[in-house]
Amino acid sequence: MTTLDDLPIRDDLRGRTPYGAPQLDVAVRLNTNENSYPVPEVVVEAIGKAVQAELRDLNRYPDRDAVALRTDLAGYLGHGLRMPNVWAANGSNEVQQQLLQAFAGPGRTALGFGPSYSMHPLLAAGTGTRWIGALRDPDFGLSPESAVAQIAQHAPDLVFLCSPNNPTGTALDPSVVAAVLAAAPGMVVVDEAYAEFARPGTPSALASLPQHPRLVVTRTMSKAFGFAGGRLGYLAADPAVVDAVQLVRLPYHLSALTQAAARAALAHRAALLVTVDAIKEQRDRIVGTLRARGVRVADSDANFVLFEVGGDQHAAWQRLLDRGVLVRDVGLAGWLRVTAGTESETDAFLGALS
Numbered sequence: 203m204t205t206l207d208d209l210p211i212r213d214d215l216r217g218r219t220p221y222g223a224p225q226l227d228v229a230v231r232l233n234t235n236e237n238s239y240p241v242p243e244v245v246v247e248a249i250g251k252a253v254q255a256e257l258r259d260l261n262r263y264p265d266r267d268a269v270a271l272r273t274d275l276a277g278y279l280g281h282g283l284r285m286p287n288v289w290a291a292n293g294s295n296e297v298q299q300q301l302l303q304a305f306a307g308p309g310r311t312a313l314g315f316g317p318s319y320s321m322h323p324l325l326a327a328g329t330g331t332r333w334i335g336a337l338r339d340p341d342f343g344l345s346p347e348s349a350v351a352q353i354a355q356h357a358p359d360l361v362f363l364c365s366p367n368n369p370t371g372t373a374l375d376p377s378v379v380a381a382v383l384a385a386a387p388g389m390v391v392v393d394e395a396y397a398e399f400a401r402p403g404t405p406s407a408l409a410s411l412p413q414h415p416r417l418v419v420t421r422t423m424s425k426a427f428g429f430a431g432g433r434l435g436y437l438a439a440d441p442a443v444v445d446a447v448q449l450v451r452l453p454y455h456l457s458a459l460t461q462a463a464a465r466a467a468l469a470h471r472a473a474l475l476v477t478v479d480a481i482k483e484q485r486d487r488i489v490g491t492l493r494a495r496g497v498r499v500a501d502s503d504a505n506f507v508l509f510e511v512g513g514d515q516h517a518a519w520q521r522l523l524d525r526g527v528l529v530r531d532v533g534l535a536g537w538l539r540v541t542a543g544t545e546s547e548t549d550a551f552l553g554a555l556s
C-alpha cells in the first residue's frame with residue numbers, strides 16, 4: 203500500500219498531522235464550538251427559497267466578487283464599513299489562508315501568541331510561511347509589553363491576534379491591539395470568530411480600522427449565526443487589503459449556492475442571533491458552577507469555557523466521553539475546553555463532570 207512517505211510530498215509537510223477534532227457519534231457534542239441550536243424553520247425556508255432560485259443558473263459561474271453578499275456583510279458589521287472593505291470566502295479559515303498567501307508565504311514569517319487557535323500555524327505551514335510561536339502570559343492573558351517585546355524580537359510579516367481567544371476564551375484589551383499595531387512591521391490579523399459572544403463593554407478591533415490600513419479583522423458565520431455547515435467567513439479591512447487578497451483567491455471560489463444561502467441567513471439574522479444570549483447564559487452558568495465547585499476556569503467572552511482538570515487532561519477527556527459527553531482536549535496540560543450549548547447539554551456536562 204502506498205503511504206504518504208512514498209510520495210514526493212514537500213519536505214516541510216512530511217510528518218505533519220492534519221487538523222482534526224474527533225467527529226464522534228456521541229449524544230452531547232461540545233468539542234468544536236458550534237452553535238448547538240438547529241437552524242429555525244423560518245430560516246430553513248428562506249434559505250431553501252434562495253438556493254432554489256439559483257438552481258436554473260448553475261450553468262453559469264457565480265458572481266466572482268460576491269458583491270451583493272459583501273454589501274450585506276458590511277451592513278451587518280456597521281462601523282461605517284462598505285462593500286469594498288469586506289471580503290468573503292468559504293469559512294474564515296479560507297480568508298486567513300488567502301491573507302497568508304498574499305502577505306506571508308515562502309521566505310516570510312507569521313507570529314501568533316499561544317495557546318491560541320491551532321489552525322493559524324497549520325495555515326502558515328500550508329502556505330510555506332515560517333511560523334513563530336510566541337507566548338501568552340502564564341495566566342493566558344497578553345500584556346502589551348510582552349506582545350511588543352516578542353514582535354520586536356522577530357519582526358514578523360504577519361501577526362495573528364485572536365480575540366476572544368480560542369481556546370482560552372478571553373477577549374484582548376484594546377490596548378494590546380493598539381500596541382501590536384504600533385510595533386508590528388507588517389500585517390496584523392485579529393481573528394474575531396467569537397466576537398458576538400463577548401461580554402458587554404468588549405470593543406471590537408473593527409473600530410480601529412479607519413486609522414490602520416495594515417489591520418484586518420476576520421469574522422465567521424460559523425458560530426453566532428449557527429451556519430458552520432454553510433461555510434462562510436469574511437474579513438473587514440482597508441479596500442487595498444481586499445485588492446491584495448484578490449490576487450491569490452481562486453476564481454469563483456464562493457459558489458452561487460453559498461452566496462445565496464448566506465444572504466438569506468443574514469437577512470434573517472434576528473431569528474438566528476437570538477441564540478447568542480441563550481448560549482452566553484449557559485457559558486456563564488458553566489463558569490459560575492465550576493468556580494463554585496472550586497475548579498479554575500478562564501474568563502470567557504466566547505461560546506466555550508476552558509477549565510482545569512488537574513493532572514492528565516486526556517484521561518479526564520476520556521472519562522467524560524465514557525459518560526456520553528465529548529469535550530475538547532486542545533493539548534494544554536491539565537486543561538479541557540467545553541462548548542456552551544443548550545441548557546440540557548450544560549446539565550449533561552455538569553452532571554458528567556461531577
Ligand SMILES: Cc1ncc(COP(=O)(O)O)c(C=O)c1O
Pocket residue numbers: 234235292293294295296319364367368393395421422423424430434435
Ligand atoms: C478562532 C477561530 N477562528 C476561526 C475559526 C474557523 O471558522 P470558520 O468555520 O469560519 O472557518 C474557528 C473555528 O473553530 C476559530 O475557533
